[in-house]
Structure formats: structure tokens, C-alpha cells
Amino acid sequence: MATHNLRVVSDRAAPLLQVDGVSLEYRTPERIVRATHRVSFDVHAGDRFVLLGPSGCGKSTLLKAVAGFVAPSEGEIRLEGRRVQQPGPDRIVVFQEFDQLPPWKTVLQNVMFPLRHAHGLSRAAAGELALDSLRKVGLAEFAGAYPHTLSGGMKQRVAIARALAMRPKVLLMDEPFAALDALTRRRMQEELLALCADAALTLLFVTHSIEEALVVGSRILLLSPHPGRVRAELDSHQFSLASQGSAEFQAAAQRIHGLLFDTPATVAQPPARTAAAR
Numbered sequence: 001m002a003t004h005n006l007r008v009v010s011d012r013a014a015p016l017l018q019v020d021g022v023s024l025e026y027r028t029p030e031r032i033v034r035a036t037h038r039v040s041f042d043v044h045a046g047d048r049f050v051l052l053g054p055s056g057c058g059k060s061t062l063l064k065a066v067a068g069f070v071a072p073s074e075g076e077i078r079l080e081g082r083r084v085q086q087p088g089p090d091r092i093v094v095f096q097e098f099d100q101l102p103p104w105k106t107v108l109q110n111v112m113f114p115l116r117h118a119h120g121l122s123r124a125a126a127g128e129l130a131l132d133s134l135r136k137v138g139l140a141e142f143a144g145a146y147p148h149t150l151s152g153g154m155k156q157r158v159a160i161a162r163a164l165a166m167r168p169k170v171l172l173m174d175e176p177f178a179a180l181d182a183l184t185r186r187r188m189q190e191e192l193l194a195l196c197a198d199a200a201l202t203l204l205f206v207t208h209s210i211e212e213a214l215v216v217g218s219r220i221l222l223l224s225p226h227p228g229r230v231r232a233e234l235d236s237h238q239f240s241l242a243s244q245g246s247a248e249f250q251a252a253a254q255r256i257h258g259l260l261f262d263t264p265a266t267v268a269q270p271p272a273r274t275a276a277a278r
């Protein structure tokens with residue numbers, strides 16, 4: 001039979017997103033600030049990939065580079081094998097700030113806007129898609145409201161709905177729940193996980209909270225303090241909101257804390273880039 005000749009060379013699909021030896025720098029009039037140093041990781045379709053590290057280790061800058069707002073000084077970022085060189089509707093960012101929605105547009109108009117302008121949809125088609133997206137985040141009945149009448153959590157839901165409606169290949173989130181109170185944050189994490197499962201989203205999520213990384217992420221990349229280098233990559237798909245507080249969850253959080261802040265001698269080497277732990 002012909003199948004005898006088939007040889008498996010890889011048991012995994014090609015990565016959706018590849019960050020390959022990426023160094024990122026800011027040039028100020030006085031000096032060059034190196035934000036990350038030769039960072040590499042692969043994100044596969046369906047991953048909830050978390051960038052975790054202390055303040056200033058370059059997480060946000062990495063996200064901006066994937067979004068196409070910052071060009072690497074070294075290395076390359078590829079989406080489906082093609083080099084990322086500019087922003088595009090295939091990579092939408094949700095930020096932490098509550099003021100990311102133009103205040104003069106209603107909730108519906110906010111979600112419709114990029115559909116009309118980046119995807120070129122008709123008013124009717126954009127309206128339908130926007131409403132569908134608002135339904136997914138439980139805000140359809142606020143379609144006619146203006147952002148200033150919404151709570152922080154509701155504004156973040158609108159920002160997520162706007163991103164979802166664009167059907168990005170990777171949804172980029174920069175500490176999206178950091179400015180919310182603890183209860184709302186927990187609910188938003190829960191909703192995000194449900195959306196990921198429902199819409200088969202691929203997520204690149206930045207946080208400096210170890211607990212949030214374990215809850216949200218299926219994989220976690222640990223970055224060293226400034227400039228960010230890869231410390232380790234962990235498989236964390238077994239944890240969820242339900243496991244928070246369990247002995248296993250606490251042990252994982254402790255281990256991550258050790259990997260992030262211990263002296264380099266105790267730091268585990270990052271696994272091979274083939275992500276053998278999956």
C-alpha cells in the first residue's frame with residue numbers, strides 16, 4: 001500500500017506565529033534602551049500563550065512588535081510564515097486602558113468602525129456582525145449606549161467584542177484586566193476562557209500576575225528582568241479558575257516565582273523550541 005511510504009516528519013501543525021531571536025530597542029536622544037534580548041517562541045493555533053515577567057522586561061514591547069508597531073532590531077516575527085512588517089487586521093490589540101473607545105461613538109458604532117474601515121463591510125453587514133459580537137460578550141442591550149455610561153468591565157467587554165468581530169488570527173491582550181477590581185477581573189477571565197473555547201481563538205496575553213498567567217494561559221513564557229530574555233516555557237493547560245487555591249496550583253505559582261526571581265544558577269533552561277511539553 002502507498003501509505004507504507006508515508007513518514008511522519010512532524011506531528012504538529014506549523015506554528016501560527018513565530019518570534020525568532022527578537023531583540024527590541026528604543027532609541028532616545030540620550031541612549032538606546034534594549035527592551036528584549038533575542039527572544040524566541042512559537043504560538044500554535046488555539047494556544048492561549050502568556051508572556052509573563054516583571055515590570056520593564058519588555059512584555060508590552062513584544063506585543064507591540066507582534067502587532068507591527070515596533071520593528072525588531074534583530075530577529076524576525078512571522079505570522080503564517082510571512083514576516084510581520086506593519087499592523088494589520090489579522091492582529092488586534094486589546095489594551096488595559098478604559099479610554100480605548102472613541103467616546104463620541106455608541107457601543108455599536110465602536111464595534112462597527114473597524115469592520116467598515118479595515119474590512120470594508122457595508123453598514124448593514126458591519127452592524128449585524130457587531131451586534132453578534134456584542135451578544136457574545138453579553139452587551140447587546142447596550143448597543144446604543146455611549147462609553148462614558150459604562151463601567152470599566154463593560155468597556156473592556158466592548159473592546160473585546162470589537163476585536164472579536166474582526167476575526168483576527170491572533171488576539172493580542174496587554175494586561176486587559178489589570179485596572180479592574182478583583183471580582184470583575186475574575187469574571188472577565190472566566191468569560192475570556194469561554195470565548196476562547198467557543199470561537200477557537202488564539203491568544204497572546206501579557207500579564208505580570210503569576211496567578212492570572214496560570215488561569216488564562218495554556219502556555220507561559222517566562223521572561224527575565226530588563227532586558228527580557230526567555231527564562232523558561234511552561235505548559236499550563238491543566239489549570240483553570242476552578243483550580244485556583246488548590247495545592248497543585250499554589251505549587252506551580254511557587255515554582256514560577258522561583259524561576260522568575262531566583263539566581264540564574266537555579267533557573268531551568270528553556271525547553272527545545274519544538275515545545276516538547278505539549
Ligand SMILES: Nc1ncnc2c1ncn2[C@@H]1O[C@H](COP(=O)(O)OP(=O)(O)OP(=O)(O)O)[C@@H](O)[C@H]1O
Nearest residue numbers: 026033035054055056057058059060061062208226
Ligand atoms: N517609548 C519608550 N521609549 C523609551 N523606552 C521605553 C519606551 N517604552 C518602553 N521603554 C522601556 O523598555 C523597557 C520595556 O518596557 P515594556 O513596557 O515593554 O515592559 P513591560 O514588561 O511591559 O513592563 P510593565 O509590566 O511595567 O508594563 C523598559 O525599560 C521601558 O522603560
